[in-house]
Amino acid sequence: MTQRKILLAAGSGGRLMHDLIRDSLIKELNNPILRELSDSASINYKERVAFTTDSFVVSPLNFLGGDIGKLAVCGTINDLVMAGAEPQYLSLALIIEEGLDYAVFEKIIKSVSKQAKQSGVYIVTGDLKVVQKGACDKIFINTSGIGRIVKNRRLSLKNIRPQDKIIITGNIGQHGLAVIARRKELDLGFSIKSDCSSLDGLLLPILKKTGGIKFMRDPTRGGVATTLNEISESSKLGIVIEEKKLPISEKVRVACELLGIDPLYVACEGCAILVVEKGKAKKILGLLKKHPLGRNAQIIGTVLKEPAAGVILETVLGTERIVDMLTSDPLPRIC
Numbered sequence: 055m056t057q058r059k060i061l062l063a064a065g066s067g068g069r070l071m072h073d074l075i076r077d078s079l080i081k082e083l084n085n086p087i088l089r090e091l092s093d094s095a096s097i098n099y100k101e102r103v104a105f106t107t108d109s110f111v112v113s114p115l116n117f118l119g120g121d122i123g124k125l126a127v128c129g130t131i132n133d134l135v136m137a138g139a140e141p142q143y144l145s146l147a148l149i150i151e152e153g154l155d156y157a158v159f160e161k162i163i164k165s166v167s168k169q170a171k172q173s174g175v176y177i178v179t180g181d182l183k184v185v186q187k188g189a190c191d192k193i194f195i196n197t198s199g200i201g202r203i204v205k206n207r208r209l210s211l212k213n214i215r216p217q218d219k220i221i222i223t224g225n226i227g228q229h230g231l232a233v234i235a236r237r238k239e240l241d242l243g244f245s246i247k248s249d250c251s252s253l254d255g256l257l258l259p260i261l262k263k264t265g266g267i268k269f270m271r272d273p274t275r276g277g278v279a280t281t282l283n284e285i286s287e288s289s290k291l292g293i294v295i296e297e298k299k300l301p302i303s304e305k306v307r308v309a310c311e312l313l314g315i316d317p318l319y320v321a322c323e324g325c326a327i328l329v330v331e332k333g334k335a336k337k338i339l340g341l342l343k344k345h346p347l348g349r350n351a352q353i354i355g356t357v358l359k360e361p362a363a364g365v366i367l368e369t370v371l372g373t374e375r376i377v378d379m380l381t382s383d384p385l386p387r388i389c
Contacts, residue, residue: 058156065184082167095178104139107198117236119248123165125244128260131173136270138209139201146180147196152187160272169219173252196231204261209352215266219335220355222377224325226278227317233388237266246305249324254299256347266334272326274389281327282365295355309359319380321388
């Protein structure tokens, strides 16, 4: 049976493009705003909002625990959540390589639809281009998102003070290793599943219940180490973390040892780093652990006045080492 392919002409704005939009995008992402097929969506807002945009070029397109479609929606939702916003509307822009199997395209759009519905967000506008074979790698996705900021919650690096606690909401290193294992077809003797998830259900209820969260960021490219360094540099405060407190699964630990990779630098797509008020850290940790995505949450460190900037790891041997920011990502194209 001949596989149906997406033709270069499907990006020309003509009948083929309209058929593709109608038969796949509208079919799966259907809602009143999107059905207008306008170049811009008209949305009414009276409150403070967060707006974000991101592009996804992960290779391969699918991996254990997700695919590029799920990743695009979760990644954009999580960026809004990190700003303290309730995600509501997303855009979806697709750059497709000529010759992509139609079945592959449909599967990706179904993933987008499933994840959007689970999080209660609407895909309300978008764009579709098809480029010549070799001009992109199968499919690239750009998504933008908008959401309402939770009332009376202003998350900012400016809020961070010495003695604040650092919480990680789940196991680290899962996503990057799941992608690289699939890409390189590594036979590790076990499977590592990506933690790709949307964090609105975990974090927004806690944000509404307590005022103890000062700042949030998801450790995607560059992992936990890079994110902590970004926080330290921007706040002009030091951070010390405890190696024994880091939530790392045994599979990830073994895989990192085999590959010579530090799990602190491996991307995560389903956990977040929280900077929280010292006196409320245990309460917030308890709330996190009640949710399936937060059951492995841990308080991993503390913000310090000195050094003025920098991240230090207290090892299980009782020594200390500097955790610096890498010059480049050891695992490219993981999101």
